[in-house]
Structures are given as C-alpha cells and as structure tokens.
Amino acid sequence: MxxxxxxxxxxxxxxxxxxxxxxxxxxxxxxxxxxxxxxxxxxxxxxxxxxxxxxxxxxxxxxxxxxxxxxxxxxxxxxxxIIADSPADQDKVFFAAWVLLENDKGDELLYRIVGADEFEVDKRYISLDSPLAQALLKKTFDDEVLIRNEHQAVRYSVLDIQYGNEFVVD
Known part of the structure; x- marks a missing residue:
C-alpha cells in the first residue's frame, strides 16, 4: 500500500x-x-x-x-x-462581495467571497473556490442558484450584494 x-x-x-x-x-x-x-x-x-x-x-x-x-x-x-478595488459593476457578485442570500426555508445567510488563504478568519467568509461561491459569481439581485451534494439540493436567492469591509444593513 x-x-x-x-x-x-x-x-x-x-x-x-x-x-x-x-x-x-x-x-x-x-x-x-x-x-x-x-x-x-x-x-x-x-x-x-x-x-x-x-x-x-x-x-x-x-x-x-x-x-x-x-x-x-x-x-x-x-x-x-491583492484585489483592493471594487468591480465597476457592483450589481453582480465578484471577488470580495458580501452576498445576502435566502434559502428554501426562508433563512437569510450572509457570506463574503474571499481567497482560499483567508476564509478561516470569519465563519461568514467562503472561499472563492467553494461550490457556492462558484455558483454565485456574476449573479445579480433576485437570481437563484442551486447547490447539490450527495445528500440534498438547496436553492438560494440573492437578496443583496455589497462591497466593502463590512456589510451595511439598509
């Protein structure tokens, strides 16, 4: 072996x-x-x-x-x-975006898409390489994504997209 x-x-x-x-x-x-x-x-x-x-x-x-x-x-x-600048089109999900999602059950989830070297800093950070982040890239408001694994399929709806160090509640 x-x-x-x-x-x-x-x-x-x-x-x-x-x-x-x-x-x-x-x-x-x-x-x-x-x-x-x-x-x-x-x-x-x-x-x-x-x-x-x-x-x-x-x-x-x-x-x-x-x-x-x-x-x-x-x-x-x-x-x-090092990606310091926000994208020109801030209505779409790109690297460093804060994304507010709603799942099938109506729960709101907040994630920030970051690099693989920093996602462990905060529970809300997800790696750019993760399936959810990959599915969210270039999505915009009210778009839906479907994430499947061997146990279940979960549908998320994009409620809000923001760029910056923190998510600001409107």
Missing part, C-alpha cells in the same frame, strides 16, 4: 488587502516564535542525552511545524494577487 496522495487542486491566487496583512503579520510572528523555540531547543540540547529528552524532542517537532508554515507562506505570498 502506498502513502502517495494526489496533489490538492491549485487554489485561486486572490486575496483582500486585509487578508494579505494578516498573512504578513502571521509570518512576522512565526519568525519571532521561531527564535524563541530555537533558544529553548538549544537549552534542551545542552542538558545531555537527546534520545530521552522530552523537551528536546518536543522543541524539534515544534520547530519543524514552524519552519513548514514559514516556508509555505514565503512561497505562497508572492503568488497572491
């Missing part, structure tokens, strides 16, 4: 200015944390036998994780396109 895994599909290289700033801050904090971990690792290594030194083993594992994330961010960030 092989351990080979198929590579993940490439995610969209778009990000909002706020999302990019968060990545820059994360990278800066990772370098600070790395320095602290290296110092603790050196102290643990000086204690003697490394094979039975739990602190040394833990710090090596922590350092690997930090280095992996730093390496990822250093490779990913130059590839990202």
């Amino acid at each position: 092989s351990r080979w895994k198929a590579p993940l599909p490439k995610s969209s290289p778009y990000i909002t200015p706020a999302g990019y700033q968060r990545l820059e801050l994360e990278l800066k904090n990772l370098w600070i944390k790395r320095k602290e971990v290296v110092e603790a690792l050196s102290a643990a290594a000086a204690e003697g036998d490394r094979s039975e030194n739990a602190e040394y083993i833990y710090r090596k594992k922590e350092l690997r994780g930090l280095d992996r994330r730093i390496h990822f961010l250093q490779r990913r960030m130059p590839l990202l396109n």
Whole structure:
C-alpha cells in the first residue's frame, strides 16, 4: 500500500488587502516564535542525552511545524494577487462581495467571497473556490442558484450584494 496522495487542486491566487496583512503579520510572528523555540531547543540540547529528552524532542517537532508554515507562506505570498478595488459593476457578485442570500426555508445567510488563504478568519467568509461561491459569481439581485451534494439540493436567492469591509444593513 502506498502513502502517495494526489496533489490538492491549485487554489485561486486572490486575496483582500486585509487578508494579505494578516498573512504578513502571521509570518512576522512565526519568525519571532521561531527564535524563541530555537533558544529553548538549544537549552534542551545542552542538558545531555537527546534520545530521552522530552523537551528536546518536543522543541524539534515544534520547530519543524514552524519552519513548514514559514516556508509555505514565503512561497505562497508572492503568488497572491491583492484585489483592493471594487468591480465597476457592483450589481453582480465578484471577488470580495458580501452576498445576502435566502434559502428554501426562508433563512437569510450572509457570506463574503474571499481567497482560499483567508476564509478561516470569519465563519461568514467562503472561499472563492467553494461550490457556492462558484455558483454565485456574476449573479445579480433576485437570481437563484442551486447547490447539490450527495445528500440534498438547496436553492438560494440573492437578496443583496455589497462591497466593502463590512456589510451595511439598509
């Protein structure tokens, strides 16, 4: 049995200015944390036998994780396109749009379409690569989209589209 895994599909290289700033801050904090971990690792290594030194083993594992994330961010960030401008046609759904939807049950849902590197920041953020975001792109007011998965099909109606950092209730 092989351990080979198929590579993940490439995610969209778009990000909002706020999302990019968060990545820059994360990278800066990772370098600070790395320095602290290296110092603790050196102290643990000086204690003697490394094979039975739990602190040394833990710090090596922590350092690997930090280095992996730093390496990822250093490779990913130059590839990202920062989208700061709102689209000319603000009546359609594009990247960075806040979209107010109504589902079949009459529940209102609010989502913002963002890049794959920032959707975990807020529960209302969905990745541009998600099926819902893909279905919503270029839709306008009162358009409907149908999202199907193996368990159900849900119909959404577009109630409002806004651009900006926050959704403003009229």
